[in-house]
Amino acid sequence: MSRIPGWLLRHRITIEPHLGDSSTGPLYGPPTEVRCFVDEQTRAVRSPGGEEVTSSSTAYAAPGTTVPPLSRVTLPSGRTTTVIAALDRDGGGLPTPDHVEIQLQ
Template sequence: MSRIPNSLLRHRITIEPYRGDSSTGPLYGPPQTVRAFVDEQTRAVVSPGGETVTSSSIAYCAPGTTAPPLSRVTLPSGRETKVIAALPRDGGGLPTPDHVEIQLQ
């Protein structure tokens, strides 16, 4: 299997990529709406800095989806959250769906 089937990506999320900080606060790129499967469940995850943090939800998206850490994400419920990490999940030829796992605060 090469990629997660679109039929499983039942939700739409909006990602505003984090671009850095300014004197007035964080800067974000233009919003992108992407298809996803959103699992709202609290769990402990490891941030890119190696710290254990709490994730309130995870969005599973098609391969190639870009969501840098600290990007702003709007979930189908309207709740805004931030990206902890976006992890590519590649089965390496195994019959598993390739996807991007976006861990959210």
């Protein structure tokens, strides 16, 4: 397995994992800082429920990064957004960098 090189992970985002909902709104876990590469580009993606939604940013992180859908993320610019989906990208032995693609609203 070839991991995404550390030198590509130039940005840091803060992830607050979504734990569920309460009567007062969403519940989040403690914030964790994650090294990644952030690409602020708008594109259409599919949510875990199958709906087509607009993603304003994508973060690429090291394999094993866990980010539940609906988690709150603070980008390097200070903008706070929500996770649409986190997808494991594994090259299956090909010489491509394995990583986690985090699609953000």
